[in-house]
Amino acid sequence: MELLGMYLDEHLVLRWLHIIAMAYWLGGEWGVFNAARNIARPDLPLDERLRHMETAYRIDILARTGIILLLPLGLHMGFNLGVQPLGGSWLVGMWIFVAGWLSLTLTAFFQRGSDLGILLTKLDEAIRYFVIPALFLTGIYSLITGGPFSAHWYAAKATLFSGLLIIGLILRFVMRDWVTDFRKLMAGGPNPAVEQKMASAMAFSRKLAYFYWAGIITMAFLGTVKPI
Numbered sequence: 001m002e003l004l005g006m007y008l009d010e011h012l013v014l015r016w017l018h019i020i021a022m023a024y025w026l027g028g029e030w031g032v033f034n035a036a037r038n039i040a041r042p043d044l045p046l047d048e049r050l051r052h053m054e055t056a057y058r059i060d061i062l063a064r065t066g067i068i069l070l071l072p073l074g075l076h077m078g079f080n081l082g083v084q085p086l087g088g089s090w091l092v093g094m095w096i097f098v099a100g101w102l103s104l105t106l107t108a109f110f111q112r113g114s115d116l117g118i119l120l121t122k123l124d125e126a127i128r129y130f131v132i133p134a135l136f137l138t139g140i141y142s143l144i145t146g147g148p149f150s151a152h153w154y155a156a157k158a159t160l161f162s163g164l165l166i167i168g169l170i171l172r173f174v175m176r177d178w179v180t181d182f183r184k185l186m187a188g189g190p191n192p193a194v195e196q197k198m199a200s201a202m203a204f205s206r207k208l209a210y211f212y213w214a215g216i217i218t219m220a221f222l223g224t225v226k227p228i
Contacts, residue, residue: 011080018073021066026216028063032056033209040202042195053178061109072098083151101127113179121176128169136162152228157219164215174201
């Protein structure tokens with residue numbers, strides 16, 4: 001009974017952290033969406049647009065943190081529930097890896113606007129090039145064969161998570177480009193080509209955001225209701 005109590009305590013703490021990470025992810029993306037509305041408006045003073053960009057970045061770091069933490073939290077909870085087989089030293093290694101990844105992301109945030117910040121952001125993005133296909137292939141394989149993610153709801157959630165990471169990566173390409181676009185505007189003054197590029201990217205991102213929110217909500221539904 002004592003061991004069971006220890007297990008329940010650990011799992012409940014993980015679930016609590018998982019809920020917080022999901023809330024920051026969904027809420028943060030909504031905050032970025034609204035803060036970014038005025039970034040691509042050439043009729044506004046450049047200083048005001050930069051303030052909106054700064055607000056978007058400050059909100060977005062919470063969403064980015066939540067996304068990264070969902071990976072080890074979900075895998076750890078999955079091991080506790082018996083729906084994925086990798087635990088022990090593998091889970092410890094995953095937590096260490098994510099701690100390094102999160103440190104990189106936070107450093108890129110504090111260095112935003114600089115060449116170093118752009119470089120670190122690209123490294124952050126490069127990590128996702130490995131995480132996304134690994135999650136997607138494992139999720140699809142598990143849905144087809146029943147393993148290593150033995151529960152269908154868990155495999156579907158992992159597969160959907162990989163797809164949402166792709167959307168998030170595209171949206172973060174846009175945010176990274178804001179830095180270089182505003183540098184051009186500050187250095188050379190009004191630039192119709194840059195303004196058009198920003199407006200097109202913003203219009204595309206706003207449409208993509210609706211699929212992003214729907215996917216996050218669906219992912220939360222799968223994890224809570226476990227319908228399959």
